[in-house]
Amino acid sequence: MKVGNRMTMYIVIGLIAGIVVGSLFNTMSDQTWVQWIDQYIFNVVGQLFLSMIFMMVVPVVFVSIVLGVFNVGDPKTLGSLGIKTIAFYLVTTAIAITIAIVVALVFQPGEGQSELLDGDEVSEYRETELEGDTGDAIEQTVDQTIIDLIPSNVFQAMATDNMLQIIAFAIFIGVAMIAVKEKIGGVVQLFEQANEIIMWIVLAIMKYFAAIGAFGLVATAFTQAGFGAIQQLGMYFICVLLALLIHFVLIYGSVVQFLARKPFLWFVKNFMPAMTVAFSTSSSSAVLPISLETAQNKLNIRKSVSSFVQPLGATVNMDGTAIMQGVATVFIAQLSGIDLTIGQMVTVVLVATLASIGTAGVPGVGLVMLAMVLTAVGLDPAAIGIIIGIDRLLDMTRTAVNITGDAAIALVLNEQMTRKEERQAGIKQ
Structure with a gap:
């Protein structure tokens, strides 16, 4: 079972229908019957689909990483691959935020x-947000972030979806399997068979539920926010979309065209199934099973x-x-009437780039990371409340950009x- 063109077409139809229906319902959002449909139909359908995908995320990540590490076969090659991967991710993230700052400075x-700062939001x-887990995440120190990379309890890491800790444990398992591979033929076969089962379940979910799930998720997002929410923050909305487009076409296009030596249009066309699911779910983790299958x-x-x-x-690469x-x-x-200095802009780039790794396991990671960045340059993180109304709409687009960068x-x-x-083969010959 594979993600095919027909499935992608159905998902796109679901997305378009969700946007149209949600935007229409948004004009009548004060009606009781509209609120009932949004809560008990759109939201239920969307959340059921999301829950089914999230159900598979931990098994997919754990098994994929273990097999990926084992299949590399050589610890030196694995180390080289890991260093290159992290380096690419950090560089593209730094470029992404630099593009964003430039776009915002140009279009202001x-x-x-300034009256927006006086709003109730x-x-x-x-x-409601700058306390508890979110507040703790903002204050988390670098040393504690490093310590938290290794799980003290593997089962707790899996139960709380702490992806960095799950990945760390999976890498240990994969390396150990390489070291004793002559003795564990049955274990390797078990992981390979588990991978087949997991991917079958994921693709079955996609085949039978993706289109209707995408419809529900997008319909409820536009019913609650709608295009009306964009009007007051129109320039902010446009700047984010413009920066996303520039990064997508210019940076990813160059990476694929010149480093991978593949046509960018070929890349986009073939990766489109994963991008459509990312747009509807707004979660890089949720779309991971489809992203892996599509890439492979x-x-x-x-x-x-890929694995x-x-x-x-x-988990750690969040260009969008x-x-x-x-x-x-x-x-x-x-x-706030503040002109950021060059030093502060550099701080924004550095903090945001490093935070993309340090807060990867925190729910609502995008806004938590933003709060960390604002705090680092002396701005009030409570001002995030201004953009929350349209963040759900932008989150769909930036998630699609996030997973495209990974691929x-x-x-x-x-x-x-x-x-x-x-x-090497040519030298041997």
Whole structure:
């Protein structure tokens, strides 16, 4: 069972129908019957689909990473792959947030709108969000972030969906399997068979529920927010979308075209199934099973590379989210009447890039990361409340960008590995 063109078409139809129906219902959102349909039909359908996908995320990540590490076969090759992967992710994230800052400085979305800081959204966000787990995440130190990479309790890490800790444990298992591979033929076969079962379940969910699930998720998002929410923050919305488009076409296009030596249109066309699911779910982790299947079967990325690079990227590589942070930071600074210095802009780039790894396991990671960035440059994180109304709509787009970056880097590393093997084979001959 594979993700085919027909399934992609059905998902796209579901997305379009959700946007149309949700936008129509948004004009009548004060009606009781509309609220009932949104809560008990759109939301239930969407959340059931999301829950089915999330149900499979931990098994997919754990089994994929173990097999990916084992299939690399050589600890030295694995170390090289890991270093290259992290380096690519950090560089593209830094470029993404730099593009965002430049776009926001050019178009100045916050000029003349300082009254937004006096709205109820700011005080409500301060009272409801900047406490508890979110507040703790903002204050978390670098040393504690490093310590938290290794799980003290593997089962707790899996129960709380702490992806960084799950990945760390899976890498240990994979390396150990390489070391004793002559003695564990049955264990390897067990993981391979488990992978087949898990992917069958995932693709069955996609085949029978993806289109209606996408419809429900997008319909409820547009019913609650709608295009009306964009009007007041129109320039901010446009700046984020513009920066996402520039990064998608210019950076990913160049990476695929010049480093992987593949046509970018070919890449986009073949990766479209995963991008459509990412748009509807707004979660890099939720779309990971489809992203892996699409990359391996449509982009011809070997499993040993895809299974290592993409799960890691879904956890730590957030170019789309970084773009939102860059635009939002400049936007909030302009609302506050503050001109960011060069030093502060550099701080934004550095903090956002490092935070993309440090807060990967925190729910609502995008806004938590933004709060960390704002705090680092002396801006009030409560101002995030201003953009929350349209963040759900932007989250769909930036998630699609996030997972596309993961696949682009996986493609580059796969092609580099292939060319290296061809050179070595030529030397031997």
